[in-house]
Amino acid sequence: MVHLTEQEIKCVNAMWSKVDCKTLGGDALVRLLVVNPWTQRHFSTFGNLGSADAICHNAKVQAHGEKVLRSIGEALKHLDKLKAHFAKLSQYHSENLHVDPANFDRFGQMVCIGMACHFHAEFTPEVQACFEKVFHAVADALGKGYH
């Protein structure tokens, strides 16, 4: 169980208010699919994923990345009960989509990298530490939320 202090939660919320889910969500899913090509198997209906460039310019990938990041943003409002919050989505990813839970952590890492690129010096190691922690909590809840 991941525990965030009041200060860590404040840090996450302050930074999150500046996040553009469309840009950073798309970027994160593109990175996930390019860096971990085996994750592409879940998106066979999304059209051309044949190269990094194709993935980058794939509108369905961009839209889905935004959807996932908005879902994470929603979860940040329920940090005290993440597992309950994600119970249904956890079951859906496991039973219907068969997503390896390790990929939830990977997605969080990709968001961190995107934030680092976007916010430069503002994304300090301290801010990174808060986000690594909160994304791990999200991944943990999604990975075993309904067990």
Ligand code: HEG
């Ligand atoms: Mg998932 C659908 C959230 C990681 C593959 N994902 C969805 C949906 C949400 C969501 C909100 C829509 C559910 C619905 O239509 O009711 N996903 C979500 C979160 C995370 C995540 C919060 C966090 C890390 N998803 C994730 C990963 C993969 C994946 C790592 C695969 C590697 N998601 C996936 C697929 C779908 C969703 C294949 C269905 C897409 C579709 O049919 O359009």
